[in-house]
Amino acid sequence: MSSLPTEQTPLLNGHANNGFSHRLSRFLKPQDQPGWISSFRFFFFGSWLNILLVFIPLSILSHYANWDAALRFSFSFIAIMPLAALLGTATEQLSFRLGQTLSGLLNASFGNAVEIIVGIAALMQGELRIVQTSLLGSILSNLLLVLGCSFLAGGLKFPESNFQVTAAQASSSLMTLACITLVIPAAYHSAKSRGGIDDSDGLYHTWQVVDGSDLDDKSNYGLRIISRGTAILLLGVYIAYLYFQLRSHAYLFVEPEVEVESQSTTVEEEEESQMSVPAAAVGLLGATVVTSFCADFLVASIEETAERYSIPKPFIGLILLPIVANAAEHVTSVWMAMKGKMELTIGICVGSSIQIAAFVIPLLVIVGWISHHDLTLFFADFETVVLFVSVLLVNFLIQDGKSNYMEGLMLITLYLVIALAFWVS
Numbered sequence: 001m002s003s004l005p006t007e008q009t010p011l012l013n014g015h016a017n018n019g020f021s022h023r024l025s026r027f028l029k030p031q032d033q034p035g036w037i038s039s040f041r042f043f044f045f046g047s048w049l050n051i052l053l054v055f056i057p058l059s060i061l062s063h064y065a066n067w068d069a070a071l072r073f074s075f076s077f078i079a080i081m082p083l084a085a086l087l088g089t090a091t092e093q094l095s096f097r098l099g100q101t102l103s104g105l106l107n108a109s110f111g112n113a114v115e116i117i118v119g120i121a122a123l124m125q126g127e128l129r130i131v132q133t134s135l136l137g138s139i140l141s142n143l144l145l146v147l148g149c150s151f152l153a154g155g156l157k158f159p160e161s162n163f164q165v166t167a168a169q170a171s172s173s174l175m176t177l178a179c180i181t182l183v184i185p186a187a188y189h190s191a192k193s194r195g196g197i198d199d200s201d202g203l204y205h206t207w208q209v210v211d212g213s214d215l216d217d218k219s220n221y222g223l224r225i226i227s228r229g230t231a232i233l234l235l236g237v238y239i240a241y242l243y244f245q246l247r248s249h250a251y252l253f254v255e256p257e258v259e260v261e262s263q264s265t266t267v268e269e270e271e272e273s274q275m276s277v278p279a280a281a282v283g284l285l286g287a288t289v290v291t292s293f294c295a296d297f298l299v300a301s302i303e304e305t306a307e308r309y310s311i312p313k314p315f316i317g318l319i320l321l322p323i324v325a326n327a328a329e330h331v332t333s334v335w336m337a338m339k340g341k342m343e344l345t346i347g348i349c350v351g352s353s354i355q356i357a358a359f360v361i362p363l364l365v366i367v368g369w370i371s372h373h374d375l376t377l378f379f380a381d382f383e384t385v386v387l388f389v390s391v392l393l394v395n396f397l398i399q400d401g402k403s404n405y406m407e408g409l410m411l412i413t414l415y416l417v418i419a420l421a422f423w424v425s
Contacts, residue, residue, distance in 0.1 A: 033097075039279035046274070047085055049327075055079040056290060063297040069304035076298035080324045083291045084114045088329075089275075090284035096273040112138070112355050113288060114295070114325040119364045121295045123373050130302060131375060133317025134325075135361050136383055139353045140418060141322035143175075143394050146333050147349040148411030151397075154337035154345070155405025163342035165401030167252040171350045172395045174241055178357035179391045181230050185378040188226060192219035227376035228369055231362035238358040253347065315422045326352070342403060350394070382425070386418055 034042070044050055059075040061067075091110045115138050122130040154161045192215055215223060245253055275283070298321075306313045329348055336344040361377070368375035379387070393414060397407045 033276035034274060034279070036276070036279050039275035040283070042274040043086065043089060043279070043283045046089065047082075049085050050082050052078055052082040056083075056294065059294050059297055063300070069301050069308055072297060072301040073305040076294050076301065077320070077324055079294045080114060080118075080291060080298065081327045083287055083294065084325055084327055086283065086287040087113045087291065088332075090280045090287060093273055093275040093280040094277060094284065097277050110284065110288075112325070112352060112360050114291060115356060115360050116363065117288070117292050118295045118299065118321060118325065119360065120367060121292065122299045123364060123368055123375060124371065125299055126373065127299060127302070128373070128375055129313060130299060130317045130321075131364060132379055132383070133314050134321040135356055135364070136379065136387060137318035137322040138325055138356050138360075139387065140318070140390055140415065141326050142329070142349045142353040142356075143390055144411045144415035144418070146326060146330050147345070147394065148408045148415060149330065150333045150337035150345045150349065150408070151403045151411065152405050152408030153334045154340065154342065154403060155408055157338050158340060159404070161337070161340060161342045161403045163346050163398075163401055163403070164252055165399065167249075167343070168346050168350065168398045168401065170244070170249075170252070171346070171354060172391070172398060174237070174354055175350060175357060176391055176395065177237070178234060178354070178361075179387055181234060182377055182379055182384055183388065184230070185223060185226055185376060186381055186384045188223060189215070189378050190381070192216075192222070223376055223378055224369075224374060227365055227378065230377055231365040234358045234362040235366075238354070238362075241354070241358070253343065312423060312425055314425050315419070318422050319419050346398070350398075382421075386421075390414065390418070 044053075055075050055078040059072070059079045062072045062075050087110060091113075115135060118134055119131050122128075122134065151161075302313065302316055305311065306316060329352060333345050333348045336342075336348070365375050365377060367373075393411065397403070397410065
């Protein structure tokens, strides 16, 4: 009986246990990094926007208590705003420690985490129109509203702002490619569609759906093959674009160093990590889980809110949801433009649009393929035209490598016209 404690003593105090304890202590209290308390203090109290976190319990309560649809929608809508900011904060803090390559992959995965979460939640509930309009709305919001406000804010402070035209054109060219890949399924559908007639109001109208149900079986199968094959190819192109941006041609995306030494030192100090890697990872995971629940509650309330208050569902998906998902990016992009950092502004706006068009949309098509939800790259003709003209206008405005407030007004005006069109759709 006395030998048992003696045999267990080395396990309690020996080298093996010390090695494990050392690794555990280094994880719980990393060296040369902020502690857990200071990390989470920065995470939760680093922005005034986090005051809106009080809407998270309200969102949960309203959903399970089955309150009015407008309250459920509004609480979930507002709750996602600070969660989107927290996701961006955690991703940014992780990127300080992981290097350029891993940072690029991390930003690709979590840079548009809200769009991915909302898209998957809507996809699992069979809301294909919400998936498509929310993703299209995120692209248009970044290209027109955010970039337009940034050009306008920068133009009001500086007569003219300059940026690297080669990098901007490379990004816009990839955006154009992604746009064209959406035109091809629409053209295929138009060639194969049987169409339909709706005479419910005494007049005859052709109708159009986006799930392929107006196609015969062979054409519907062809549309799915085109969409899934294109999705895989776009993901491959996006990976190549990451390598192009982060490694082979990284110099094209670097802002020219025109600042004096004292200013550059200040910038470096501002960019120091405020969170340890473990704390940032825990924060990222927690924010992702909570966002998934709020997104699910939000999507579940859309149908009833649209019907009860006569709000068009395309307007909710195209205009309202992207405002939530891109709230943090709106503020950051405008702030950078007012500082004259147009490379960062272009990177935020156009780069985020590329992520959605070449990464998020193909990813959701593949997720739908796996989960047996027939999400395709076929968008309605009207939406395809809207996206094409928006990308065309952005290409025209950034090809000279300069921006001013008038160009910002042009982009905002087009966005408002599109919003008006979807309000009456």
